[in-house]
Amino acid sequence: MAKLPSPVSRILRDDVDERLVMRVAHGLRAPKPPRMPWSQRIQWALVAVVLAVLVGLLWARREPEALTRTDGPAHAILEAPPGGAPLVARFSDASSVTVAPGGRLVPLALEPRAVVFMLERGAATFRVTPGGPRRWSVECGLVTVEVMGTRFSIARGDDDVTVRVTEGDVLVRGELVPDRVRHLKVGESITVRRPPPPPRPHVERPAPPPQAHLPGALPAHQPAPATASRPQAPVRPEAPEAPRPADDTPPIPRRIPPEPAPADAPREATAPPPRDAAAVRTRERLARADLARRSQDYELAVEALESILEEDPDDPQAGIAAFTLGALELDDLHRPERAVVAFEAAITRGVPAMLLEDAYARRVEALHLLARHGEAERAARDYFERYPKGRRAELVRRWSSVP
Amino acid sequence: MHAAANTPSLQSVQQGDEELVRRALGGDPWAKDALFGRHVRPVLRRLTRLVGDGEEAADLTQDALASAYAALHRLRDPGAFGPWLMQIAVRRAHDALRKRRLLRLLGLYQPHDAGALAELAVEGASAEQRAELALLDRTLATLAPADRIAWTLRFVEGEQLEEVARLTRCSLATAKRRIKRAQERIQAHVALEGEA
Numbered sequence: 001m002a003k004l005p006s007p008v009s010r011i012l013r014d015d016v017d018e019r020l021v022m023r024v025a026h027g028l029r030a031p032k033p034p035r036m037p038w039s040q041r042i043q044w045a046l047v048a049v050v051l052a053v054l055v056g057l058l059w060a061r062r063e064p065e066a067l068t069r070t071d072g073p074a075h076a077i078l079e080a081p082p083g084g085a086p087l088v089a090r091f092s093d094a095s096s097v098t099v100a101p102g103g104r105l106v107p108l109a110l111e112p113r114a115v116v117f118m119l120e121r122g123a124a125t126f127r128v129t130p131g132g133p134r135r136w137s138v139e140c141g142l143v144t145v146e147v148m149g150t151r152f153s154i155a156r157g158d159d160d161v162t163v164r165v166t167e168g169d170v171l172v173r174g175e176l177v178p179d180r181v182r183h184l185k186v187g188e189s190i191t192v193r194r195p196p197p198p199p200r201p202h203v204e205r206p207a208p209p210p211q212a213h214l215p216g217a218l219p220a221h222q223p224a225p226a227t228a229s230r231p232q233a234p235v236r237p238e239a240p241e242a243p244r245p246a247d248d249t250p251p252i253p254r255r256i257p258p259e260p261a262p263a264d265a266p267r268e269a270t271a272p273p274p275r276d277a278a279a280v281r282t283r284e285r286l287a288r289a290d291l292a293r294r295s296q297d298y299e300l301a302v303e304a305l306e307s308i309l310e311e312d313p314d315d316p317q318a319g320i321a322a323f324t325l326g327a328l329e330l331d332d333l334h335r336p337e338r339a340v341v342a343f344e345a346a347i348t349r350g351v352p353a354m355l356l357e358d359a360y361a362r363r364v365e366a367l368h369l370l371a372r373h374g375e376a377e378r379a380a381r382d383y384f385e386r387y388p389k390g391r392r393a394e395l396v397r398r399w400s401s402v403p
Numbered sequence: 404m405h406a407a408a409n410t411p412s413l414q415s416v417q418q419g420d421e422e423l424v425r426r427a428l429g430g431d432p433w434a435k436d437a438l439f440g441r442h443v444r445p446v447l448r449r450l451t452r453l454v455g456d457g458e459e460a461a462d463l464t465q466d467a468l469a470s471a472y473a474a475l476h477r478l479r480d481p482g483a484f485g486p487w488l489m490q491i492a493v494r495r496a497h498d499a500l501r502k503r504r505l506l507r508l509l510g511l512y513q514p515h516d517a518g519a520l521a522e523l524a525v526e527g528a529s530a531e532q533r534a535e536l537a538l539l540d541r542t543l544a545t546l547a548p549a550d551r552i553a554w555t556l557r558f559v560e561g562e563q564l565e566e567v568a569r570l571t572r573c574s575l576a577t578a579k580r581r582i583k584r585a586q587e588r589i590q591a592h593v594a595l596e597g598e599a
Contacts, residue, residue, distance in 0.1 A: 024468065
């Protein structure tokens with residue numbers, strides 16, 4: 001190819017377009033628009049700065065995209081068959097999860113700002129790309145692992161969970177974690193074990209009543225004498241104690257329905273599972289319900305909350321579960337009839353003071369929507385009896401027509 | 404312009420810039436017209452080569468002349484009106500290229516290459532030279548404004564390094580550095596005769 005001369009202007013035209021020269025001359029003669037005063041310029045500059053800041057804020061607060069799998073369906077359960085090869089899942093933010101053979105990992109939520117997995121069994125290694133907008137957490141029964149960007153592995157056994165960090169750091173939370181939370185750094189690990197169930201007590205059954213035909217036997221309907229080894233703790237009279245017979249024979253001890261027993265008391269074989277396990281289970285279900293609700297899977301949330309009320313009705317969190325259920329039924333599923341039942345359950349089981357007022361008020365709201373005006377009025381009177389100047393008094397009046 | 408009001412004699416046309424500036428400062432409109440007539444074409448030609456767009460170069464020329472007329476009283480050496488005006492014009496070209504770069508980053512710039520170097524080639528230029536000029540246009544478009552202007556003044560306009568430094572209002576070392584930086588980018592694509 002030919003070289004250009006230096007200077008290049010040797011092969012450029014020297015003439016200029018006279019039309020452009022005339023345009024310049026005309027422009028110079030034209031009256032100039034008045035210059036904007038400085039004060040006005042500053043005002044416009046400030047407006048521009050404010051707009052730029054707003055645009056920047058909106059840009060920063062924009063919703064990131066939901067996490068997706070690059071090698072398969074996003075919400076597929078990751079299960080590696082025992083004895084097979086590990087299963088690797090890669091995600092759109094370059095994070096990856098490796099499930100060891102025999103492991104099962106369930107994606108609960110892959111949202112723009114939250115990624116939640118449940119390690120149901122086995123072991124898995126997580127490599128989370130740091131600096132992303134999503135908060136990763138892994139539920140593994142006894143503990144929850146929260147992470148921003150790191151590499152760590154979790155092994156879940158039947159009664160224990162081990163978390164080991166190889167890069168970055170994680171927070172491990174759980175009822176059984178010392179102080180309920182532990183900050184793990186590189187190279188650190190923690191193993192959380194489920195406490196062994198208390199030893200099964202040997203309960204002697206009361207001696208069978210003596211046969212009627214035996215000499216000196218008591219009538220069959222009369223209480224039999226207790227043995228010396230009669231257990232004291234798990235039993236108590238169900239009814240007011242009957243007057244003792246003249247011979248001072250003690251009443252027959254009778255088993256009662258399950259009732260919270262002293263911590264050190266022996267448990268029956270049919271006693272509910274340990275309180276810690278119930279608390280962990282309830283917490284997991286509440287978390288699952290919360291995630292399901294945020295994912296707008298309301299029926300799944302209802303299922304999780306109802307399972308708390310059915311299986312752990314005595315759990316301290318059951319009231320909160322009932323209240324949440326009521327709000328879900330009323331606000332998201334528009335089923336006020338079910339909401340009424342849920343709010344009544346919340347009131348019965350007890351919720352924190354702030355929620356209690358809401359529970360009373362929202363029960364009125366649900367009854368009002370059902371056009372059960374009489375019941376709504378009675379519920380409203382209940383509300384005003386407790387909260388004459390409550391935060392929701394105005395709304396309750398509107399829903400119930402109580403003056 | 405105002406030639407009809409004050410018909411210039413041959414002698415007055417030949418007066419130096421010094422006299423014209425003095426008369427323009429005294430309120431003589433013909434003197435301004437005379438300054439315009441003397442300098443508008445060199446300025447327009449150079450700006451066209453610097454920014455590669457004739458229409459934009461015309462706007463910049465008008466802007467540079469207006470600025471020069473408005474600041475005429477600050478010119479200490481009236482005889483140096485030409486170099487001073489050219490300095491203002493080069494500054495305007497620099498500002499325009501910076502603005503163009505920002506618009507390109509924002510995706511708002513529509514290239515208008517009517518006055519690009521390839522379009523300014525003389526009729527005798529070979530097809531290969533025209534192709535080289537087109538390639539040069541594309542390469543120049545990728546350079547930083549200051550580097551592009553320094554290189555264009557040096558290798559397209561043939562200015563000495565000292566003049567490049569004066570026109571771009573920087574030190575000689577800075578001018579050399581800019582030209583070298585641009586040259587490294589351009590050399591990979593365009594062949595030039597002679598030395599830098």
